[in-house]
Structures are given as structure tokens and as C-alpha cells.
Amino acid sequence: MRPNTKARMNRLFSKGGCLDVAIDHGVCNEPSFMIGLEDMPAVMDTLIGARPDAIQCAYGQADLLQARPEKDKPALVMRIDMGNPYNDQRHKVMWSMLQNADEPIIGALEMDAAAVVVNLFMLPDEPELFRQCIENISRVRASCEKYGMPLMIEPLVMLPNDERGGYQVDGDADKIVTLTRLASEMGADIIKADPTDDPDDFHRVVQAARVPVLVRGGGKEDLKNVLIKSAAIIAQGAKGMVYGRNIYQHDNPKAIVAALMSIIHDKASGEEAWDIYNRG
Template identity: 30%
Template sequence: MNAGTRTRLDRIGTDGRYLVVPMDHGITLGAVRGLKDIESTIDAVTRGGADSVLTQKGIAPRVHPNKNGKGYIVHLNGSTVIGPDSDDKRMTSTVEEAVRAGADAVSVHLNVGSNHEPRQIEDLARVTDAASRLGIPVLAMTYARGPGIDGHDPESLGHAVRLGEELGADLIKTAYSGDAESFEHVVESTRLPVVIAGGAPEGDHATLAAVRGAMDAGGAGVSMGRSIFQHDDPEAITRAVAAVVHDDASADEALDLAGLSVEV
């Protein structure tokens, strides 16, 4: 890893742990709750302890004045839920465009096992090559998704994260397998830091318990979108997640520290 990549990787995390809040969902889902006034959401989550935020390139002017000095990642591909196939992620930007947008890092989504895997492998390989030349870190979002594939199966997830390393990424995001014991296999499948996706919100305690399990398995943090930016109090839930990721709090301790009630 060159000095530029290492330096910029430090900008999107803290001491090798990462709390990234992706908000590129506007291209996928539209201007859903939490993204209409994305300026206020970015301000809230970065005040709450997010290390970095992530959007598509066009949102960059709305990010920089509100991110409170935290890191910024530009996502380079996308699809919509109303299109013919939401797994068919197409390139929406380049590394050079991301640099012009003020990015500290870039990210690419790849659905391992889908019908679109071959082209997405080529896309990620091209991105890592271009990013390496410019000293830009690459977050590879490698999911196990396709016909007959269990997206939480640890063997499939292990394959997905290893693919990201094989293609030259610097940081890997994937789904959580459901428990710490099985997620250990996923983490051990690569030498790169592994962060978990948040997925659809399932309640504060469930969210924090998943983060705690991932960290116990050797994970490096989270890249969590909807569970944070659609929360009634984005700043508070970010503070709770940060307590688990950066301060090794339990789920209950994190809820208490953030002033959030425990669901019954």
C-alpha cells in the first residue's frame, strides 16, 4: 500500500476501525426519509461519531459543508429498485471524478454469484488499478447474491470478501452472517479489514447486537446506512454504534450511553 492510500484510509476510519454511513440510497430508493435534507443528516451522523460518509458524486457539494471534518467516500456504481434488475450495478463515476469531487476514498458494489458478477469483477479490477495509481483507497462492497445463494451463508460471504482482496481492494464490506462464531470464518478469509452492512432496520438493540457480534469475530466496524440515516435520532444511534465500534461497549451499554431506550 502506498503512502497516499494509507494516509487517506486513515481519513475514513479511526485507528483501523471504521464507522461509515453510506447515503447513496438516493439513486437506489429515491429521496427517502433521511435523504431529502441530507445536509442535516450528514451533520448529525458526523457529530454523533461517524468516521466518514458515502454518497454518489453528484451529492458532493451537499456533503463537504456539513461533514464536520470527517472523511468522504464516493460510490462508483449503482442501480434502482424500479429498474429491471437491482443487482445489475452499473458504473456511475470514475476514480478521477471522485477525486475532483473531494473524495478520500471510493467504493464499488459487487454481487458475487449473480448473473452480473463477470462484468462487476472487471469493473472492480479497473477501479483498483486506477485508484492505486492515484493513492486512493477502495472499499469493495462484496455481497453473496444470486440465484440459489444464501446471502448470509458464511462460506459464500468468505468467498465474497476474499474476491475483494484478490482484486486489489483495501477495505471490504459484506453482510453479517448472523452470529460471531460463523462470522469469524468470513473475517479469516481475508487479510483486509472487514466491515458489515446494516441492511433493513430491525430495531436499535438488534442493530447494535449485530455490530457487537461482528467486532467480537474480528471485524473492523460497519458501513451502515438505513439503520442510521432513517433513525428518529440519527446522531444518537450513530453515537451508540460508535461506542461499540470504537469503545468496545456492549449493545446495552451503547444504548445507555447514547440515551436510547432498550426495546422490550
């Protein structure tokens, strides 16, 4: 941990791990992601009440969290880039850009964020998109170093668009480990990594990172399976999760947060977490 990031990192990892609930999906311009996020004040109110370690959103929604007076509210993780790889149809031009190229983290500083997050896309046949991500991270890294802001890098290895429709996660451990290592080499303080197809391979991702790794959730799945896989990945050394649709698109987000927090902070098994969810 770099000394000048310690105060903010402590806000995220005060209990040793971190559940970061992502609701930054509005920057993806994908209608299916917005199901469950229509009423953002209500969503934020529910999540603050559920008490995860952090809530991840972009600048335009951050006031809903940071205007709250509670001292023990979740920390803010701010998304500071946006791109177009999430739609079902491949775009003629693929791009990723910072929301403020001149002062990349100024909004995060204004909103007293505990960390910022930036994508590192690895899509088939899209070298220019990859180059843009490298440039974005380089700019953000310099700003983060200057102001003591932790940088979360999100390395995303995706399948060809025509393979499953809409760029989907490629769970190949070798590819995830390699891109994670690149994120580490670029100076990530936290890495948000895709799960490997075999959860037992995830220790390789942790080893490549050398910084806290939070596993990415992806699309909504059967909840019991999510809990079982999450526990397996935590057992492999992950420090927590960044989950969005697997929380906010369910009927009882508070119960899911409680179940996931038990896995991260109490080392509950997937079955034990499932029981906690059902009691919620």
C-alpha cells in the same frame, strides 16, 4: 496497506476503526431507501454533527460534506457505481456500471475522498451482472493504484428474488467468505461485507479479507438487536461498520452514531451501547 494509500486510509481509521454512515442510496432507484433522505442538506448537517468517522455518498451529494469548513469533519467515502438489483421486481436485464467509465475515480479525486466503494454482486442466475462487476472493479483498481486511492469492495451475496421479494442478503457464511476472498484477490484495501447468519462465524470473513472489514447494515431492524449483533461482529475482528438505514431512518441518528462509535472504538457491549443510545 499499500504505501501510497496510507494518508487516505489514516483519515478513515485514525482511531483504529471506522463508522461509515452510508447515505448513497439515491443511486439505487428504490423509493423505500429514500425515506429519511428527502432533505439531504439537513441529513448531512445532522450526520456531521453526530461525528462518525466517515460519511458515504455519491458525487452528487458530496459537496454537502466537502464544502463544510470544519477540519475535524467526517471523511468522505464516495460511491462510484450504480445498479438495479435493489428493487422488489426482478428486471429483464440486470446491470451494474461505473458512473464514469473513462475516469472512474475522477469525481472522488475532485472531492478529496478518503476512499471509493464499488459493488461485487453475486445474484442467482445472473452471470452477466457478476461479469460487469468484475470489469468495473478491474478498471477502478487500476485508477486507485495510479492515484493512491483506497478501494472498498462490497461483495453482496443475495437470495433469489422470489424467495423473499427484492434481492435480500444471503447470510450463508461459506458464500460470504468465498466472495470476500475474491474481493481480496482483486486488490481491495477495505471490504464491506454482509453479516453472517451466526455472528460467531464472522472471524472467517475477516481471515479471508486480510484487509480491514466493515460490516454492512442492510435494512432497518430493531435497534437493540442491531447493537447486540454489531458488538458480536466487532468482537470477531471487524474494524467497523457501514450502516445507512439503521441510522438515518431512526428519530435520533446522533444517539445511534454515539452508540455504534462506542462499540467500535471503546469495545462497548451491545447492552452498554443500548444504554448510551438511551442517554442520547
